[in-house]
Amino acid sequence: xxxxxxPATRVLRFPNLAAWLGVAPFFVFxxxxxxxxxxxxxxxxxxxxxxxFTLSNLARLWQPSIRxxxxxxxxxxxxxxFSGALIGLALAIAALRGGLPGWVRPTLMxxxxxxxxxxxxxxxFAFMATLGRLGFVTIVLRSVxxxxxxxxxxxxxxxxxxxxxxxxxxxxxxxxxxxxIDGLKAEWGEAAEILGAxxxxxxxxxxxxxxxxxxxxxxxxxxxxxxxxxxxAYALTGSFLNIVPILLYxxxxxxxxxxxxxxxxxxxxxxxITGLSNVAYLYLxxxxxxxxx
Amino acid sequence: xxSSKFGAWAAIILGVVYFLAxxxxxxxxxxxxxxGEYSFDAYRVVLASGNFRDSFLYSTVLAFVTIIVGVxxxxxxxxxVQLRLPRLRGLVEFITLLPLVVPAIVLVFGYIKLYGSxxxxxxxxxxxxxxxxxxxxxxxxxxxxxxxxxETALRAIDVRxxxxxxxxxxxxxxxxxxxxILPNIRSGILSGAFLTFAIVIGEFTFASLLDRxxxxxYLQLIGASRAYEPSALAIIAFALTWACMGxxxxxxxxxxxxxxxx
Numbered sequence: 001x002x003x004x005x006x007p008a009t010r011v012l013r014f015p016n017l018a019a020w021l022g023v024a025p026f027f028v029f030x031x032x033x034x035x036x037x038x039x040x041x042x043x044x045x046x047x048x049x050x051x052x053f054t055l056s057n058l059a060r061l062w063q064p065s066i067r068x069x070x071x072x073x074x075x076x077x078x079x080x081x082f083s084g085a086l087i088g089l090a091l092a093i094a095a096l097r098g099g100l101p102g103w104v105r106p107t108l109m110x111x112x113x114x115x116x117x118x119x120x121x122x123x124x125f126a127f128m129a130t131l132g133r134l135g136f137v138t139i140v141l142r143s144v145x146x147x148x149x150x151x152x153x154x155x156x157x158x159x160x161x162x163x164x165x166x167x168x169x170x171x172x173x174x175x176x177x178x179x180x181i182d183g184l185k186a187e188w189g190e191a192a193e194i195l196g197a198x199x200x201x202x203x204x205x206x207x208x209x210x211x212x213x214x215x216x217x218x219x220x221x222x223x224x225x226x227x228x229x230x231x232x233a234y235a236l237t238g239s240f241l242n243i244v245p246i247l248l249y250x251x252x253x254x255x256x257x258x259x260x261x262x263x264x265x266x267x268x269x270x271x272x273i274t275g276l277s278n279v280a281y282l283y284l285x286x287x288x289x290x291x292x293x
Numbered sequence: 294x295x296s297s298k299f300g301a302w303a304a305i306i307l308g309v310v311y312f313l314a315x316x317x318x319x320x321x322x323x324x325x326x327x328x329g330e331y332s333f334d335a336y337r338v339v340l341a342s343g344n345f346r347d348s349f350l351y352s353t354v355l356a357f358v359t360i361i362v363g364v365x366x367x368x369x370x371x372x373x374v375q376l377r378l379p380r381l382r383g384l385v386e387f388i389t390l391l392p393l394v395v396p397a398i399v400l401v402f403g404y405i406k407l408y409g410s411x412x413x414x415x416x417x418x419x420x421x422x423x424x425x426x427x428x429x430x431x432x433x434x435x436x437x438x439x440x441x442x443x444e445t446a447l448r449a450i451d452v453r454x455x456x457x458x459x460x461x462x463x464x465x466x467x468x469x470x471x472x473x474i475l476p477n478i479r480s481g482i483l484s485g486a487f488l489t490f491a492i493v494i495g496e497f498t499f500a501s502l503l504d505r506x507x508x509x510x511y512l513q514l515i516g517a518s519r520a521y522e523p524s525a526l527a528i529i530a531f532a533l534t535w536a537c538m539g540x541x542x543x544x545x546x547x548x549x550x551x552x553x554x555x
Binding site for chain 1: 298300301302304305308311312314315316317318319321322323365366367369370372373374376377378381385388390391392393394395396397398399400401402403404405406407408429430432433436466488491492495496497498502509512513516517523524526527530531534535537538541542
């Protein structure tokens with residue numbers, strides 16, 4: 001290091017000025033376009049019309065229409081997170097540990113990268129063309145004698161929305177949980193086998209305890225992901241399904257709650273739910289990383 | 294072992310059916326515009342529409358500006374955190390994760406409150422201001438991916454040695470950043486750029502609530518008013534996403550595409 005010590009001193013002489021100037025734009029950006037806007041909503045949620053402190057906005061979130069919105073949002077997010085996590089986990093285990101040919105894994109990972117980013121308005125279009133009244137699958141099933149709409153299915157409902165969300169939830173699960181499955185060391189399986197454990201015992205007593213924090217964490221991530229999503233639902237159902245993001249969208253567009261401060265409280269509630277899910281996800285990930293490093 | 298292999302195949306095949314069916318169905322639907330026969334009429338109508346071209350062009354230009362600003366914000370930060378300010382790493386990483394935690398609709402609501410026409414900095418009052426606001430919002434949406442891609446690429450090169458070598462030749466800090474560091478982390482930047490593009494090009498929430506003539510709101514409008522064009526647009530959007538991810542694999546290190554490289 002002695003040979004480079006001389007030039008290095010130049011950075012050392014003004015180390016912090018140059019470095020702090022270099023990171024300054026990032027922090028200015030973060031404050032102006034991430035932190036301050038969010039913080040101003042949080043403050044607004046605790047203010048009345050005249051800017052005085054109040055808790056009444058939060059209390060008024062309990063009124064039936066808003067409460068039902070939150071409930072519906074939570075139900076849709078739970079349903080799509082739970083089934084997305086289970087199916088994604090099964091797919092990831094199958095591709096990574098199922099003894100399938102080598103091309104399966106990279107194909108699944110690449111496709112998951114695409115599908116997890118294929119959300120929003122076009123995804124709604126795709127499902128309308130598939131499972132709408134005139135959708136391809138609907139017509140094919142009807143031609144073989146099974147009319148899903150007569151059987152009570154409707155794309156523009158809870159079930160339809162959940163089914164549509166799965167299109168980005170499952171791939172996201174595959175991407176998030178794959179490293180954890182990769183972290184399962186072959187030695188553990190061998191050790192279990194030598195000690196006389198059956199396949200089921202190995203999965204129940206070795207894999208499950210190691211994998212569950214990752215799986216639960218990933219499920220929480222999926223939950224937050226669905227809870228904040230709006231474009232797909234809006235394009236699919238308009239304001240037919242009154243989930244919280246759609247209610248908030250309507251509030252921003254036209255003040256449907258007739259009270260901006262109530263709108264801020266609505267946003268605070270969303271932020272609280274996605275924030276807590278993410279914090280729990282990060283905690284669980286840190287926990288599983290201990291095993292899987 | 295046999296039975297588990299069977300189960301694995303069954304899972305994969307069910308997955309393939311679920312994921313390919315909507316694509317095939319959408320493609321089939323997009324060909325139905327002419328009565329009684331398949332045709333590409335829906336695509337022809339879409340591509341010939343002025344609104345399609347204007348909104349697509351708007352979003353493309355915006356995506357490019359977003360990527361450039363994103364790189365300018367992220368690269369120096371990741372560089373200095375790596376080289377000089379490691380104690381900021383936790384804080385910077387936390388900030389880059391914020392856009393994943395704060396839903397887009399909440400963030401844009403904050404923009405409208407803070408930068409609305411009656412505020413101190415009324416960005417939404419002028420069309421250029423609103424464009425800038427949308428662009429900064431998109432820089433935020435892309436931030437988690439851009440930062441991760443760049444940071445991973447920076448870790449793979451010897452930043453300290455490169456910097457010291459360049460300094461010993463008399464290079465200033467801008468030369469070092471743009472002529473030494475930037476080319477060396479090109480793959481990471483490209484990964485982040487393509488991912489940003491894929492996110493930004495059809496984004497709906499920000500663009501719609503900031504009233505910008507972008508591609509996302511255009512898509513939504515067509516979906517509400519037309520029958521076959523939406524399917525054609527969905528196929529086009531899917532092809533675009535696919536192209537972005539393909540380019541990441543081609544040029545980049547596949548930072549987010551294969552999440553196993555953390």
